[in-house]
Amino acid sequence: MKKLINKPEDFVRESLQGMAAAHADLIKVNYDPTFVYRATPLIPGKVAIISGGGSGHEPMHAGFVGHGMLDAACPGEVFTSPTPDQMLAAAKQVDGGAGILYIVKNYSGDVMNFEMATELARSEGIRVLNILIDDDIAVKDSLYTQGRRGVGTTVLAEKICGAAAEQGYDLSQVAELCRRVNLHGRSMGIALTSCTVPAKGTPTFELSDREIELGIGIHGEPGRERTYIKLVDEITEILTHSIIEDVSYRRTVREWDENQGEWIDVELIDPPLQKGDRILAFVNSMGGTPLAEVYLVYRKLSQICEQQGLQIVRNLIGPYITSLEMQGCSITLLKLDDELIRLWDAPVKTPSWRWGI
């Protein structure tokens, strides 16, 4: 294993120390329990947005803490869920009295721990809602997941809900918005290579010099098919058509029901994209793929969308939700409306995403 690290067990903590040193004007890091939060003063009456999950997907989530996006992020060890005490401590730190939205990627460990944190926080008088992101259409169940995995749409939800919170949306409105973004977002990824988790020291999976994994998860979970390398245009066609023709759009997610005071199953149904829909096209690098290649994917994607009558009115291109040094990419298509566009365009200032400020 060749990596720019010291001891594997210090990887996450030291990386956060580097972030804290680099962006002292934007973020602070608390250790034991570990969470990243805004360096700027708390805004009373603003809904606070918290996300988190295993490390190794940087810049998500810690790189998105700041004005217009997250109030706090809870990083676990690499590809390992953070613990409820991290999530609870973060909630206490950033609660401005208007409640907390936890944005949770659908992995069993994350789901369980964020549910526990939700209950702990509520028992301490903090109002918390909890929205799952389950946008990965590649497989129905996966290695660490019941149902669809949460991937690229998480980044979009954090941007859009962060803007809404900044603009004074209340907790129910931000949660409803987050549910809508998840409902309208669909993703699928592909890997050319594995990544190596520092603590393990060997690749998570093996691919030969000619193989790729279609439908890869962001922790290297198996996808739909292992196949031979194809032209980028062919790969992009498979990903894009899989997303457009997705038939897994009917599913249930667990959410906290404030009225009933219990966890309930919410049914999500969002029919496939249709001609004339306005979309945000997000081409994400898995971390190790050159930007020039990511633009090759975007090139074909934009051609397909045009043929299909889908209007790309916004886009995002680059490494946002990565899998360490994995080579590959994912495509996320999010159906937009005027409100989502307005929130997307709002200013943001975080370590890894800044515009308008």
Added chain:
Amino acid sequence: MKKLINKPEDFVRESLQGMAAAHADLIKVNYDPTFVYRATPLIPGKVAIISGGGSGHEPMHAGFVGHGMLDAACPGEVFTSPTPDQMLAAAKQVDGGAGILYIVKNYSGDVMNFEMATELARSEGIRVLNILIDDDIAVKDSLYTQGRRGVGTTVLAEKICGAAAEQGYDLSQVAELCRRVNLHGRSMGIALTSCTVPAKGTPTFELSDREIELGIGIHGEPGRERTYIKLVDEITEILTHSIIEDVSYRRTVREWDENQGEWIDVELIDPPLQKGDRILAFVNSMGGTPLAEVYLVYRKLSQICEQQGLQIVRNLIGPYITSLEMQGCSITLLKLDDELIRLWDAPVKTPSWRWGI
């Protein structure tokens, strides 16, 4: 070779097509000869900044075309100099009557072709100056270079000179500023892995599972030493101390002298950094290294700078001048003054760099 590409010979053109499709509000691409330029109207009386070089270093340079940075970029094939006709056509396209500054990385092909383009443009009545960037302190001469190579400081020069041009600096002032940025900027890099040029199909060089190359060039040129993998703290110490104690700061670069109407050698002398200096610390990913590792480098770098009495007052962290999917990083330290800080902070809006707008 596994890459997200179609035919290797179409790689650069198709990637630019993807960029043009993604950022139609910011850039346009001209083909035959190939250059990228701002989609926004020409600003009469503004000095135009043009850079260029081989492709494979994205986002540099095409990703930096837009308000507050470049007016045009001339991409060659991967790791291959662009041609004088590209540079001339770009100059004609973006000339607003106030002249052109070519920012040129010190590689023999780039230098020769930009010199030729300078003469061609001048013969057509366009005023052009030409500043070399030669900030890589790793080796004195290299595979494609006489003297020091041009690396990370190029990114900083494009940002700072772009801001100055936007603020109405005249051509001599922008050139003088660029010379100062180059004079005060020092860099050194390290590679954990090679990259593979699409047209070649095999790695540029071989490193064993335990080897690294200290002082690597951005085209995989040999550095100072091939050695065994070390802790990131040790690697960062070697890079940082090499930069701080640099003794190669006395050198000459060729520039066009407008008064004499000929190329002259300009002597550059900038003594080493001193206690109390304010600096910009730039930790650049070579493309394939996870962001979390880049922050580990920044962590140690900031500690060393503090020990040495150097004040990091600005920083830049991430993949800006890459070498395709190469794993590794480079450190650039730029001595700042009030004017450079003011220009650094100015708004910018390009495909890959945006803030304040």
